[in-house]
Each structure stands twice: as structure tokens, then as C-alpha cells.
Amino acid sequence: METVLLIFLLMVNLVVLTLVYLLFAKSREAREKFNLETSRLEQGEKDVEALQENFKKSLEEIISKDREMIENTSKAIIKYYQDTVNSMTQSYNLNGQKLATVLNQDLRKNLDVLATDIVKQAEETKKVFAAEVQKNLSSTNKRLESYYQERLKEIDAQIYQIVEEAAKNIVAKSINLADHQELVMTSLEQAKRGNFFQ
Amino acid sequence: MNDKDLSRFLQGINDSDDLNTRLREVSDLLQTLRTHQNISINDKIDQVSKDLNEAFKDLEEKKALPANSAAQTDLLEKIINYLRKLPLLKLTLAFRPSNEFISLLANQLSALVKEQVVLDLSYEERIIGGLIIEFKGRYHDYSLAPKLSAFLKQKLTKYGAPEEISEKL
Numbered sequence: 001m002e003t004v005l006l007i008f009l010l011m012v013n014l015v016v017l018t019l020v021y022l023l024f025a026k027s028r029e030a031r032e033k034f035n036l037e038t039s040r041l042e043q044g045e046k047d048v049e050a051l052q053e054n055f056k057k058s059l060e061e062i063i064s065k066d067r068e069m070i071e072n073t074s075k076a077i078i079k080y081y082q083d084t085v086n087s088m089t090q091s092y093n094l095n096g097q098k099l100a101t102v103l104n105q106d107l108r109k110n111l112d113v114l115a116t117d118i119v120k121q122a123e124e125t126k127k128v129f130a131a132e133v134q135k136n137l138s139s140t141n142k143r144l145e146s147y148y149q150e151r152l153k154e155i156d157a158q159i160y161q162i163v164e165e166a167a168k169n170i171v172a173k174s175i176n177l178a179d180h181q182e183l184v185m186t187s188l189e190q191a192k193r194g195n196f197f198q
Numbered sequence: 199m200n201d202k203d204l205s206r207f208l209q210g211i212n213d214s215d216d217l218n219t220r221l222r223e224v225s226d227l228l229q230t231l232r233t234h235q236n237i238s239i240n241d242k243i244d245q246v247s248k249d250l251n252e253a254f255k256d257l258e259e260k261k262a263l264p265a266n267s268a269a270q271t272d273l274l275e276k277i278i279n280y281l282r283k284l285p286l287l288k289l290t291l292a293f294r295p296s297n298e299f300i301s302l303l304a305n306q307l308s309a310l311v312k313e314q315v316v317l318d319l320s321y322e323e324r325i326i327g328g329l330i331i332e333f334k335g336r337y338h339d340y341s342l343a344p345k346l347s348a349f350l351k352q353k354l355t356k357y358g359a360p361e362e363i364s365e366k367l
Contacts, residue, residue, distance in 0.1 A: 164350050171346060172292070172326045180293040183327040187340035188306060191331060196338055197310045 210249035
């Protein structure tokens with residue numbers, strides 16, 4: 001019985017061992033396949049890197065060429081404009097000098113004429129102004145004289161008015177009650193003689 | 199009752215102040231008689247002014263003072279109307295006269311115009327002396343002011359004042 005059991009266990013072990021071996025074999029096959037795929041991928045990556053490197057180089061070359069071309073073109077344009085400006089400046093300066101010469105001559109002529117005119121006009125204005133001042137002075141003197149005479153008359157009138165007021169005050173204060181009554185009776189007598197009551 | 203009888207009530211009236219006092223007194227008496235019908239002039243005769251008292255007593259002595267209340271009221275109304283119709287003579291003086299002088303003036307002027315007048319007096323120092331008189335639409339300046347002005351004008355012209363200045367005086 002023990003033998004049978006041992007045999008049975010041995011057989012079971014053999015089966016298990018067989019299974020382990022089968023699993024191992026399967027596993028090695030899968031690893032090999034994995035390694036193969038991995039090496040393929042690595043190769044692909046390398047190819048891609050090479051392609052990228054090539055593309056980068058080509059692009060840099062293109063950019064370099066374009067930059068050179070742009071720089072050249074820009075320089076050419078700047079040079080063209082500088083030349084044009086220089087040419088225009090020279091032309092302008094030349095014409096300007098000519099114009100300035102002509103203008104200077106005309107200006108001098110005109111200034112001479114203008115100066116003569118101004119002097120003439122100033123003299124005329126001076127004459128007119130002097131005449132006007134003389135006229136106004138004469139008129140002002142007349143008005144002052146008139147005003148002076150009027151003020152004198154007013155002052156005279158005020159003085160005579162003061163004299164009159166003073167005289168009246170003196171007379172009024174010198175009349176006593178009896179004199180007042182007598183003056184009233186005299187006035188009544190005058191009124192009677194003058195037929196005031198008839 | 200005629201104006202001659204009523205003229206007794208003018209006693210003591212010389213100027214407009216006297217006239218107003220007398221009118222107020224008679225009007226008050228009239229008002230009392232109208233308010234209290236049992237009161238007569240005789241009851242109040244001792245409470246009125248001396249001149250008015252004498253006037254009523256004079257009427258009483260002449261038996262001219264009515265006895266009944268209604269007739270007395272009529273008498274007082276007649277007196278008031280008579281006083282209100284008195285002519286005013288306006289006098290401007292340079293001083294304030296005494297009552298005696300006012301009375302003298304009133305008598306003299308009433309004699310001159312031949313009717314009883316009441317003086318309406320005013321005072322202005324500017325007229326210096328004399329008087330200005332106004333009566334029944336007539337006016338005359340008998341004061342010293344225009345005479346003194348004329349005198350001053352003459353003198354000032356003589357001493358060289360321009361004509362137009364002395365004209366203003």
C-alpha cells in the first residue's frame with residue numbers, strides 16, 4: 001500500500017514536473033519573442049532618431065540659406081534707400097543753396113523797400129499824431145478854461161450865498177420880540193394900504 | 199337862533215388851536231346828550247370851559263337856551279356847524295407870538311376883513327421878520343426876506359458880483 005502510494009506520489013510529481021517544464025518552455029519562448037520585439041523597437045527608435053537628425057540638419061541648412069538671402073536682400077534695400085536719400089539730399093542742398101541765394105537777393109530788395117516805406121510811414125504817422133495831439137491839447141485847454149471859469153462862477157455863487165445867509169442870520173438875531181411885533185403890525189398896515197383885504 | 203346869538207360861542211377863539219379845542223368840547227357835550235337822554239346842558243354847564251360856560255349862561259339869561267333835550271341837541275349841532283364855517287386866515291410869522299398878541303392880531307384882522315376870522319398860524323425863521331398872509335385864495339409876502347435879498351443884490355452888484363449871481367439871491 002505504501003508502495004502504491006509512493007508510486008502514485010511519484011507519478012503525481014512526474015506530472016507536476018512535466019507541467020513545470022511545459023510552463024518553463026512556454027515562458028522561454030515568450031521571453032524570446034519579447035526580446036525580439038524589443039530589439040525591433042530599439043532599431044525603430046534608432047531609425048527615427050536618424051531621420052530626425054537628418055530633418056534637423058536639412059532645416060538648419062534651409063534656415064541658414066534663407067537667413068543669408070534675407071540679410072542680403074535687406075542690405076540691398078538699405079543700400080538702395082541710402083543711395084536714394086543721399087542723392088536726394090545732395091539735390092536738395094544744391095537746390096536749397098540756389099533758392100537761398102535767390103531768396104536772399106529778393107529779401108534784401110524787399111527789406112530795403114520795406115525799410116524805406118516804414119520810415120516814410122513812421123514820419124507820416126508822427127506828423128498826423130503830432131497834429132492830433134496839438135488839436136486835442138488845444139481842445140483840452142479850451143475845456144479846462146471853460147471848466148475853470150464855471151467853477152469860479154460856482155465858487156463866487158457859493159461865497160455870495162454864504163454872505164447872504166450870514167447877513168440874514170445876523171439881521172434875524174438882531175430882531176427882538178418887540179421889533180417882531182412891530183414889524184408884523186407894520187406889515188398889516190402895508191397890507192391894508194395895499195388893499196389886500198378888499 | 200341866528201348867527202348873532204351864536205357869535206357868543208366865538209369868545210376866546212383866536213387861532214385854529216382854539217377853534218379845534220372849542221369844537222372838541224361842544225362835540226363831546228353833544229355826544230353825552232345823545233347817549234344819556236336824561237342829561238341836559240344845564241347838568242354839564244359847570245364842567246365846560248369858562249368861555250363856553252359863559253356863552254351858555256348868557257343864553258340862559260336871555261331865555262334862549264332850550265329846555266328839552268332834543269332842542270338842546272339841535273342847538274349844539276348848530277354851534278358846531280357855525281364854528282366849522284368860520285373863515286381861516288393863514289399867517290406865517292418869523293417868531294412865536296404870545297396869546298395876547300395873537301388875540302390882538304385876530305381882532306385887528308377880523309376888523310379889517312369885516313368878519314370873524316380864525317388865524318391859522320405857522321412859524322418860519324427864514325422870513326426873518328414881518329409876515330406872509332393868505333386869505334380866500336390871495337397871497338402876499340410882507341416879510342423881510344425878499345427886501346433883504348433885494349438890498350444884498352444891490353450891494354453885491356455894486357461891489358462887483360456878477361449879475362447872474364446876485365439874481366440867484
